[in-house]
Amino acid sequence: MGIAALGLYSQAIILFAALALFTSFIMLAQARMMPLIFTFAWQGLLLAVVSVLTAIASKHPELYVSAALTFTLKVVLIPWLLYRLSIKLNMQYDAEAIEHPTLLLLGGVALVIFSYFVAQSIIHLSGLATRNTIAVSIAIELLGMLLMCVRKSAVAQVIGFMSMESGIFFAAVVSTYGMPLIVELGVAFDILVAAILFGVFFFHLKDSFGSLNVGQFNRLSEANQPMPLRDAAGEPSPGDPS
């Protein structure tokens, strides 16, 4: 059914979903630290709004809870945490060079198409008005992962991780009006702890590597390690007078 046929709320939901997707793209392209964090907060906000709208539209009060969780975590706590940390580690002005940004964005677009293609097979199942946005949620998740794959800074990786989670959250909201409460709480708790641990690790990393550039963390590489001695291969040669 075309979007025109939908109710206003649904249209709004789809609109905000699209915006959230857009923020993912911005994050993908955003090289500087502070704006990245803010964009992440924005995405969280959009998702919270979507949850609220869904709650209103579908009269699912418990969605308010998940909206609230989203808001507190993704809009307030985590961005704040990251903000403080990046100031503490005075990297608020850091900007990393993204190689082939256009290629990256094109890749993102490809991912969106891919996730649409993937979602096709299951979309028919949901009776909800918001079902078209499942593809969007998948896309947000994959884009978050893409972000983690390409960004050097640990902070950026954390943001990518978090935006993956948002994507999943979003999927839960739009496909099934959220998860059972206990699960949502548990997930939220985990994410919170994770965020705190990330914070702790930033310091450790800074201490031991002097920077948060994860590209430099390859002390445990095996790629350019020589093989152990041959004699260990237990290759005696029969014929040798032993």
Add this chain to the structure above:
Amino acid sequence: MSATFGTPLLFAYAAVLCTLLSGAVSLLAVRSRPGFLHFGSFFFLFFSGAASIAAGGWTLLAKLTVTDHFALGLPWLDWHLRIDPLSGFFLVLLGTLAVAISLYGPSYTREFARGPAAQPLPPLGVFTALFVLGMQLMLLADDALVFMIFWEMMSLCGYFLVVYQHQHAANRQAAFLYLLLAHVGALVILLSFGVLAAFGGGLTFDQMRAAKLTPLWATLSFACAFLGFGTKAGMVPLHVWLPDAHPVAPSHISAMMSGAMIKMGIYGIVRVSFDLIGDVRWEWGMVVLIIGTASSLLGVLYALMQHDLKRLLAYHSVENIGIILMGLGMSMIFLGSGHKMLGTLGLVAALYHTINHALFKGLLFLGAGAVLYRTHERDLDHMGGLIHRMPVTAFLFLLGSVAISALPPFNGFVSEWLTFQTALQAPALENGLLRTMMPIAAALLALTGALAAACFVKAFGIAFLGKPRTRRVARAREVPVGMLGGMGLLATLCLLLGVFPTTVIEAMGPITQLLVHEALPSATAQGWLWLTPVSPQVASYSAPFVVAAMVVVFGLGYLFLKRGTAPARRVYAWDCGFGQLTQRMQYTSTAFSQPIRRVFGGVWKIEERVDTLASAGLIPRVTNLNYSLHTYDWSWLKCYVPIGRMVLAAANKIGFIQTGNIHTYLKFSFVTLLVFLWIVS
């Protein structure tokens, strides 16, 4: 478990129990109390051996087959045990060697109790016991699981025994190679059982016997079994572990390995192909025959090039396994083409040679051990003249050499003679190819025999005859009586099995009855004096006569020539009137094998180096000449090294996965996810 009283199994269990006790006792053999090993452990080992002989002998004589099972193993699969003539035969073989080394061991292992070669003793005793235990229970096994468990246990304990003196790198490498091949071999055997189990619907041997296999799968199963067991038996080209592992193990263990362990490979081949699979095909026989011939010839040729006594003996094990396989191969060919009786003949020849080889190879390794024990020398080129210092050892070793060189009236000759007789029945075959193949195989067997004789002239002649080449050897003493006893037992058996073949073949009747439902009535028809495998007209041999004639000749010689003549005068050797002889003028083992090296050049990879040191001066004279010669095993260089290289190269390449860069890792999982999504959508 069912009541086993009044059955051979009782003895078998007794044997197992004694073995366990022997292992348990040797746990106490700490440095301060070596007696627990020397006496306790070997004491029980003796009874274990005796009990296995009793069990096996009873089964053979009474033609019994007894089964039993314990509620062990898997919930739906008990431990099935069974003793039948075949396993009984091998139990006798194993028990004989066990008895021999239990006589030999107590003195021999003193070397490890103190002195430079001191080692912690408990491992030696424990693993010797477990090694024997593995073989005993493997022979008793009646389902694939038990079989594999104890098969692997045998290999594993063998490993611990080879690596016993682990401070030498040679031991470690040999042991590693041995265990690696044993493990892979065992897995291949497992596959063979897997096929049988898949068709028979169960892991017990009875179910496997009942399995109806298509020719393809039967052949696959046979191929797996042959490869796996062949690795253990040490057939070319899977033999490379053998000449490394046997020399470095303690000598009584080498005797056990060469005498008993590699025979278990033969047992496996016979058990699987004749018993479990059942209808053998002549194509298999052809393969076995070819591989057997290759093993025997290459084995002896490589043995000729060795100057390490134990290594030489190890290569001879390869040769003899080859001869056994030839017998088996011909038997398969005959059975496969419907000549039951001749097939039986081949089988008998093979089994006969199996036990013969166990006896004389055990004897020879014990002899080598005796030399090692007194001189700490394994290199022939450092020995010499030991016949004067260790006359009894020399005599026993000589008997072993005669036996292994297949000379009458000893046992080695009888089995080879039977193999020849089998080959000569080739005209009975319809297939022309086989008809030609067999006699040629026989001719190569003759070549092998002659070369073996040459090799043992070298081994015995260089080691025991002539003049001592080093001071340690010159100071050697005769070994303690216990060791002589162990060797003497085996030597006596070598002679007995050579002189009374008909009795032995009669005793083997039940085995062939069990496997191919056929015995050799004709062989023993003419009484104990005459051995006539097919019929008196076709061929006959009477060992007792030969021995008698020898005795007569000696008697007459004594009566008419020696008696009353003046005692012989001792003088310098004449040596065509050359001057005083030194021990450096003697032929060394390397020199001895030079003509053969030249004739059969190319069989070995030979690196020969002559370094000459010329003195300064107007006319430079050679003051120092150093000759060194290395022979390498082609099958090692051509089969194993490449494989090893390949694996290492692959391992080297694969490193790229672990770049250490987290982005790569993330990309891996990202791509995996996308690919899977793609697959399912």
Add this chain to the structure above:
Amino acid sequence: MDRELTAWALALAQALLFIAAAPLLAGWLQRVKCHMQNRDAPAVWQPYRNLAKLLRKQMLLAENASWLFRAVPYIVFGAVLLAAAVVPLFAVHLPSAAIADMIVLVAFFALARFFTALAGLDIGTAFGGMGASREMMVAALAEPAMLMAVFTLSMTASTTNLSVATAYMLQAGLVLRPSFLFALLALAMVAVAETSRVPVDNPATHLELTMLHEAMILEYGGRHLALIEWASQIKLMIYSVLIIDFFFPWGIATDFSAMALAVGVIAVTAKLMLLAVVLVVWETVLAKMRLFRVPQFLGFALMLSLLAMLTHVVLETG
């Protein structure tokens, strides 16, 4: 029973005759050779004189000779004696043939060689080692060739029992078998090598370069040497009789009547004398070859015997 006894008696007699006649054959050989080479010849029974002399001499032993060294001559003689006992000389169907068949016969020679070689190594002289090593090399090539030739015959006669085989050849009459031709040649060449005659070896020299067999027994003297010499004469005779039995068995006695036996004895004597002449001619026209040409010589013999085998399988069996 009675027949049994006579048979055994005959067997014994034949064996004794064999041993007794061996030096005679050697003497004859020597004599013919001398004639052919225009030397004046010793008496035919010269070998007996030599043996007797050696047997009477006092024994000298190298100082480090072991008990083995002293036992070897008896072992060698015993082995060769056994071999002689089973070869049908003038009569077939003798029970002694059942003691050992062709393969065992070969094995007896191997036994003798084995111990001779050990004796060569015992004193620790360079010559002894050299002789032993070369002898074993030659044997390693000669034995399979011999066995192949023998196998060809035994597969034709489908027996390895010498007496039965001879009887078979006899009643088969004259059959032109290509395999026999090759087998004969092979056997002859092997015989030459095994009895250490020219061109493989020259029993008449004690030269480092040429000695094979002699080098091993250099250190022997007195009765030991006598036994060994005698043994090698018997060996030569055995080979000749083998060739005769297999390829020209005519005249050998098949029953134990005095007439037949007489015929048999005469026939075999004649044939042996003839064969000796052939051998002499061969030895006179050929020259001793280099040691490392010997493998080629024997390789050729092996090839011939293989050829015999193959022709037998391919052309002569169904």
Add this chain to the structure above:
Amino acid sequence: MTLTLLEVTLLVPLLGGLLLAIVGHRPIAGWINVAVGAVTFGAALAMALEVFEHGPQLSPSRMFYIDAFNVYLVVLTAFVGLTTSIFSRPYMRHEVERGRVTDRRLRLYHSMYQCFLFSMLLALSTNNLGVLWVAMELATLTTVLLVSLYRTPEAIEAAWKYFILCGVGIAQALFGTVLIYFAAESKLGGERDDTLLWTVLHGIAGGGLDPAVITLAFVFLLVGYGTKVGLVPLHNWLPDAHSEGPTPMSAVLSGLLLNVALYALVRVKMLVDASLHTNLAGHLMMGFGLLSFTVAGLFLHRQHDVKRMFSYSSIEHMGLITFGFGMGGPLATFGALLHMTVHSLTKSAIFITVGHACQLAGTQRIDQIRGLIRTQPAIGWGLLLGTVAIAGFPPFGVFISEFLLLMATMKAWPWLTIPLLVGFGVAFAGLFRHVQRMVFGEPPPGQKPVAANMLPVVVHLFLVLWLGLAIPGFLSRWFEQATVLISGASPL
């Protein structure tokens, strides 16, 4: 009755964790740790007996569900947790003496150790797939600080990778869970809170959850939990984490965490198989398993660090087990279950010995560890026998399970036995060529024995030996019930 026991099993480690968070730096802490472990184990055992008598148990709140499949894993987890805590007492003291660990970190270690056990027991015993996910994530969070316990750059790096990779993986798993929820919810609507309950899901799965969604969900869950199982190519975190963390951690990671992750995966597979009628899930797992098996085998050859090497061997065995479960069928499933057990017992024993060996030699580098069997025979033999066991030599239990797996493969996919065979050979060579050099030979001068408690090793190896010779009746019945549960047929 059972449930109080279950509550005890869950609460004891949790409270113990809190307690140790307070007193964890005192010398007594090690003993407390052991005691907590002991109580947990006792409770788990008692619960197991209950289940053994009365069959599967569902808590009234339907939050927890104990059946034949997870009960023995619960016991195993509690057991290995106990033995490892016994080992960790002298080990950590030695570490403190060497000054590698401060009091604060010791406390962290002790409390996190128990929390980790709690999270795994929770993951095993919960009835709710969502909670299962939460518990898995919790397991990551509790261990990540332990991996970085030594605060060396390598440790930090390893922990970071562990954190990020498992985080990402687990996120995929969450998405998969969401999808399952989606499928189930669209099936039965209404009762939201029950929708993720395993019992409910398994009940309706037969009636066909939507195949498309389930397939999609399985892909995400496979990648997610697969990362934690350490399947190639998602395994990269595993060697780092094992090699850099304290050894008791490596022991429980290898021995338990991987098992639990695999448990989750198998649970999901059961759903998928029930609702999908193709064997897609099985094939994916087989492919994954075989790949991990072979690749890890090759990696064994190129290791310089002993703990790293054994972590690769864990990957290899996990691959084998995954392959077995993927193959399905009673024989393979039984083999896989057995292999889970014996592997975690053996591998933890090995890590325990390796820990002492490293303290003995003062390094983890293989080429600097020599002659253990001379310096401290107990450690040398322990390592050697452990390796022999893990390499699949009888009479140890690993052989039995590998035997069964090979037999099953021979029955179902004869040609796949060849790669398996090659894999076994390569892996054995890779493992043994290193271990032999460490155990045998002349020790370097001045190598001294260390204080070591070999009891855990002895017990573990004895159990493995026992399983190799005869599987006790009750255990075999558990395995059989679990097999029936998973593969729908009995091997008997």
